[in-house]
Amino acid sequence: MSNIAGKAYAMNVITPIRWYMAWINRLIFLIAYRTPSTLRGLITLSLIHYARWVIIDRWKFPHLDPSQPKEDLHYSYMLFFSNFNGSWDQYVDSFTFAIPAGLDLFWKKNVRYPKSVPLTPFHDYIRHNQIDTDHYYNAYPLASSNDVKSAKHLKKKLIAFERAVRDAGPEEFLTKYHALLVEVQYDLGDMQPAPIVSLAAQAVDARRLLDAQRLLDAQGRR
Amino acid sequence: MTQQLDLPDIQGNIIRAYGRFGFPKARFFFLKINDGDSGRDFVGTITKRVTTSVSWGPPPKGVIPKPKAPINIAFTYNGLKALGLPRASLAGFPEEFAMGMKARKEILGDDGPSAPERWDKVWQKHEDVHVALAINGQTPEEKEQPPLKYVEEAYQWVMSQIDASGGGVVLLTGHRGDEGQDDLPFQDASLLYDKSGNIMAKEHFGYTDGIGDPVFEGQITEEYRVVGRGKLTREGGWARLETGEFLLGHPDEAHEYPPAPPPTLLSRNGTFMVYRKLHQNVASFERLLDAHAESFSGDRELLAAKLSGRWRDNGAPIAHTPDAASKAEWDKLFYAAIAAKDERTVDKMLADFRFDLMGYKCPIGAHIRRINPRGSLEFGQDGAYNTPGALDDRRRILRRGLPYGVVRDPVSDDGNHGVIFMALNTSIERQFEFVQQQWINYANDSKEGSDKDVLLGNHSDPNGACPSKMVTHADPKSGRPPYFVNKIPRLVETRGGDYFFIPSMTALRMIAGGKVDPT
Amino acid sequence: MANISGNAYALTVLSPIKNGCIGDSSYQISYADEVQSRLHGLGVCEDSPLAKVPQTYLARFFILDDVFLESTPGCDSFCNLWDILSIFKERFRLLALPREDHLKSRYLVFSSNFHGDLESYLRGMWSAVSADIKHIWEHCVAFDRVQDVEGFIAYIKRCQLTANLFFNGSTDDPLEEQLKALYLKQQFVKFAVSHQGLGAAELQDAFRAFIGRVQPNQLATPTWRPGQSIP
Numbered sequence: 001m002s003n004i005a006g007k008a009y010a011m012n013v014i015t016p017i018r019w020y021m022a023w024i025n026r027l028i029f030l031i032a033y034r035t036p037s038t039l040r041g042l043i044t045l046s047l048i049h050y051a052r053w054v055i056i057d058r059w060k061f062p063h064l065d066p067s068q069p070k071e072d073l074h075y076s077y078m079l080f081f082s083n084f085n086g087s088w089d090q091y092v093d094s095f096t097f098a099i100p101a102g103l104d105l106f107w108k109k110n111v112r113y114p115k116s117v118p119l120t121p122f123h124d125y126i127r128h129n130q131i132d133t134d135h136y137y138n139a140y141p142l143a144s145s146n147d148v149k150s151a152k153h154l155k156k157k158l159i160a161f162e163r164a165v166r167d168a169g170p171e172e173f174l175t176k177y178h179a180l181l182v183e184v185q186y187d188l189g190d191m192q193p194a195p196i197v198s199l200a201a202q203a204v205d206a207r208r209l210l211d212a213q214r215l216l217d218a219q220g221r222r
Numbered sequence: 223m224t225q226q227l228d229l230p231d232i233q234g235n236i237i238r239a240y241g242r243f244g245f246p247k248a249r250f251f252f253l254k255i256n257d258g259d260s261g262r263d264f265v266g267t268i269t270k271r272v273t274t275s276v277s278w279g280p281p282p283k284g285v286i287p288k289p290k291a292p293i294n295i296a297f298t299y300n301g302l303k304a305l306g307l308p309r310a311s312l313a314g315f316p317e318e319f320a321m322g323m324k325a326r327k328e329i330l331g332d333d334g335p336s337a338p339e340r341w342d343k344v345w346q347k348h349e350d351v352h353v354a355l356a357i358n359g360q361t362p363e364e365k366e367q368p369p370l371k372y373v374e375e376a377y378q379w380v381m382s383q384i385d386a387s388g389g390g391v392v393l394l395t396g397h398r399g400d401e402g403q404d405d406l407p408f409q410d411a412s413l414l415y416d417k418s419g420n421i422m423a424k425e426h427f428g429y430t431d432g433i434g435d436p437v438f439e440g441q442i443t444e445e446y447r448v449v450g451r452g453k454l455t456r457e458g459g460w461a462r463l464e465t466g467e468f469l470l471g472h473p474d475e476a477h478e479y480p481p482a483p484p485p486t487l488l489s490r491n492g493t494f495m496v497y498r499k500l501h502q503n504v505a506s507f508e509r510l511l512d513a514h515a516e517s518f519s520g521d522r523e524l525l526a527a528k529l530s531g532r533w534r535d536n537g538a539p540i541a542h543t544p545d546a547a548s549k550a551e552w553d554k555l556f557y558a559a560i561a562a563k564d565e566r567t568v569d570k571m572l573a574d575f576r577f578d579l580m581g582y583k584c585p586i587g588a589h590i591r592r593i594n595p596r597g598s599l600e601f602g603q604d605g606a607y608n609t610p611g612a613l614d615d616r617r618r619i620l621r622r623g624l625p626y627g628v629v630r631d632p633v634s635d636d637g638n639h640g641v642i643f644m645a646l647n648t649s650i651e652r653q654f655e656f657v658q659q660q661w662i663n664y665a666n667d668s669k670e671g672s673d674k675d676v677l678l679g680n681h682s683d684p685n686g687a688c689p690s691k692m693v694t695h696a697d698p699k700s701g702r703p704p705y706f707v708n709k710i711p712r713l714v715e716t717r718g719g720d721y722f723f724i725p726s727m728t729a730l731r732m733i734a735g736g737k738v739d740p741t
Numbered sequence: 742m743a744n745i746s747g748n749a750y751a752l753t754v755l756s757p758i759k760n761g762c763i764g765d766s767s768y769q770i771s772y773a774d775e776v777q778s779r780l781h782g783l784g785v786c787e788d789s790p791l792a793k794v795p796q797t798y799l800a801r802f803f804i805l806d807d808v809f810l811e812s813t814p815g816c817d818s819f820c821n822l823w824d825i826l827s828i829f830k831e832r833f834r835l836l837a838l839p840r841e842d843h844l845k846s847r848y849l850v851f852s853s854n855f856h857g858d859l860e861s862y863l864r865g866m867w868s869a870v871s872a873d874i875k876h877i878w879e880h881c882v883a884f885d886r887v888q889d890v891e892g893f894i895a896y897i898k899r900c901q902l903t904a905n906l907f908f909n910g911s912t913d914d915p916l917e918e919q920l921k922a923l924y925l926k927q928q929f930v931k932f933a934v935s936h937q938g939l940g941a942a943e944l945q946d947a948f949r950a951f952i953g954r955v956q957p958n959q960l961a962t963p964t965w966r967p968g969q970s971i972p
Contacts, residue, residue, distance in 0.1 A: 016811060188926075
């Protein structure tokens with residue numbers, strides 16, 4: 001079980017909202033959905049692949065069969081899922097330092113939400129309400145969100161360039177190649193395995209690799 | 223300034239970088255405590271001579287005359303344990319401090335040539351390193367006197383206290399020396415001197431060091447020094463950083479007291495220190511410049527400036543001086559200000575700048591831009607964050623070290639020379655370790671993937687499978703493509719170090735008296 | 742609709758797990774713990790069953806055991822009604838404390854971010870890993886009625902929740918595009934750095950060879966495999 005897959009961290013947070021207040025959050029999310037500029041801080045942080053907020057009304061938990069007892073809850077609940085780069089601390093910290101007002105907006109009216117500043121109570125609130133991921137899959141563990149975005153830009157430019165120089169002579173080629181490099185000069189970061197975000201996670205991973213190797217060796221010997 | 227600090231309670235090396243205040247020499251040595259009682263007695267005696275942060279000079283402004291050789295003391299987690307600190311206090315220290323720097327090698331990137339197995343012998347038995355003593359020294363006015371006279375006097379005094387403990391406190395040996403010895407009793411450090419014997423504020427790669435040291439609330443320093451060193455405000459000005467980023471027991475940038483071990487009197491006015499001995503491969507660095515200078519289509523010194531963010535000769539920020547022509551102009555004004563003893567202008571020229579978003583002037587991966595982005599992580603999206611420097615403000619560290627050794631053979635990387643890197647902060651993990659791991663050995667935050675800092679990064683074999691590179695960005699108008707500085711060899715190797723706690727004077731007296739009690 | 746951002750889709754599924762346990766006299770385990778154990782046993786990265794599910798960007802499973810009691814500090818509230826009334830009657834102070842909620846079932850939560858529309862995704866998922874789907878969802882309420890892809894789609898839709906806000910901080914391209922782009926980025930960086938300073942003709946030849954090798958317009962190959970964890 002791990003919250004980490006390569007460079008991405010899977011955070012799951014569930015928090016109660018008084019059911020008669022949930023409309024406030026729905027309204028805030030609707031406004032944010034319609035006005036992307038409200039998310040400018042999040043976009044600039046650039047740490048997130050994909051994230052979502054889901055409000056579940058207290059009577060709307062999926063009920064599939066009479067044999068399943070119906071939920072009887074006092075509160076409605078808000079689920080937050082994020083796929084982000086960096087460590088848990090860095091992520092939560094950067095939210096608090098950079099976009100505290102935005103966070104307060106999204107978690108408004110959640111029961112006992114302590115506001116995003118000061119830091120430690122906010123840390124504690126997220127930790128308290130966080131559920132660990134049992135299986136996490138990332139299609140590109142070696143790539144951060146920045147890498148995916150810059151790769152898209154580079155691919156587009158590279159293909160256009162290749163088309164443009166198919167029939168060019170060497171001198172024209174060189175000039176256009178230099179122009180290409182200038183255009184993609186911000187897309188050229190290397191993609192090596194992620195920095196260790198947690199010695200604990202690293203130890204678990206090392207044991208997993210060792211076990212996998214032992215299994216392979218055993219199979220090889222048979 | 224909203225804060226008045228209790229200067230007599232704070233150890234002097236926190237408030238002042240002694241090297242800037244006329245103390246070109248330093249000696250660092252480390253002790254093991256074998257017996258708690260002797261250890262506490264020893265601490266009590268030393269504490270009487272520990273230098274605090276009070277002002278120096280004649281009254282009314284000064285409290286004491288300027289000391290010849292300030293002494294300061296710090297402890298590792300194991301050292302505090304040996305001194306008998308109660309478990310409840312020990313448990314309140316952060317995890318990384320308790321583990322010590324050696325155990326954090328994967329986080330810090332201390333692999334290959336920097337791996338702990340290659341560190342100086344004194345660091346090999348990590349559990350034995352308990353106490354760090356630092357003596358900084360003026361050099362005598364009279365040229366005939368040995369330069370280390372005052373350092374030696376203070377050192378002999380401390381040694382006599384160690385001897386008096388009858389084995390209760392012992393000096394650890396095992397520092398590497400100039401002649402290949404590996405068993406020296408201390409680590410000396412010193413500012414570098416130029417050929418005429420004048421002091422230079424440089425390190426061995428030739429760069430002027432320590433210009434950007436942070437300024438915080440309550441620190442006694444000229445107001446103009448806040449520019450470029452504090453934190454950015456929304457309006458584009460500079461303000462002092464909160465004290466709690468550097469001193470425990472005071473509010474920090476997150477509007478709270480930094481987590482600290484109980485009781486309050488143990489931690490207040492103290493801080494954590496990262497001590498790292500960094501060997502510099504000067505020959506490799508010069509060869510790197512040689513290899514690239516030609517094709518960089520700039521001059522060698524311009525290339526060196528691009529890697530660091532400042533020109534080697536006088537620290538001119540490349541953000542203002544991106545080419546030889548602008549540098550020449552800058553130099554004229556700079557030296558004129560020096561000649562006129564106009565400190566404000568000199569300082570402003572060195573410290574007052576922001577980085578250009580596109581990196582044409584100062585590359586995005588340049589050293590000083592990595593360690594203090596000065597608001598460039600807002601990527602020009604004015605107003606996206608609380609303040610432009612919101613992501614920088616809690617990642618600053620106070621620099622208190624000095625270079626050590628002298629380059630004897632410029633053609634070989636071997637030798638005994640480098641920097642004693644000392645970083646002071648209230649959270650080793652959030653400040654020093656974060657910068658080291660996320661901004662020096664990685665660059666996702668500045669959108670440069672896994673690219674590492676040229677000077678400090680833990681580069682892998684340049685002829686191996688994944689050599690390091692740095693992109694120096696090109697202005698489209700220049701007609702030139704971006705230049706890649708590739709096959710970067712490892713230029714800095716860790717030779718040892720650990721994490722220490724620098725207590726306040728109150729805490730020292732309590733530790734010495736065995737009176738620490740968090741009940 | 743809020744599950745969608747361009748061509749990217751946010752699927753949130755809460756599947757109730759049967760109450761009760763399985764096992765015999767020597768070993769018992771609750772259904773939910775068994776599901777969790779199966780999740781922990783899945784391969785990771787390129788070995789994850791989700792690596793075989795087309796168009797999956799990032800996805801996760803976890804077991805929602807119960808909701809949390811908010812035993813965390815209260816905060817200052819200007820003119821909170823209970824705060825004022827509680828001066829007069831203890832009952833109001835108690836009413837202001839967070840309530841203890843409990844779920845009556847445990848839920849298997851599946852959250853996936855993928856490219857395209859929901860039905861195509863679920864069809865692709867069933868087609869690629871129906872055995873793994875049954876292995877994971879076996880002990881969920883009413884899943885025994887799922888016999889085929891239509892049943893699976895209907896089942897998922899019954900368990901689906903709508904996102905109120907889906908934040909896309911990345912792209913909404915087909916997965917093959919993303920992976921090919923990452924592959925090209927990795928290869929081109931190596932090329933550009935190692936061929937720096939070459940003469941025009943030599944560089945052009947090298948570039949042509951490079952294009953021939955990396956095939957930028959061929960999405961299928963060469964490229965990064967989904968979940969590839971080794972550079």
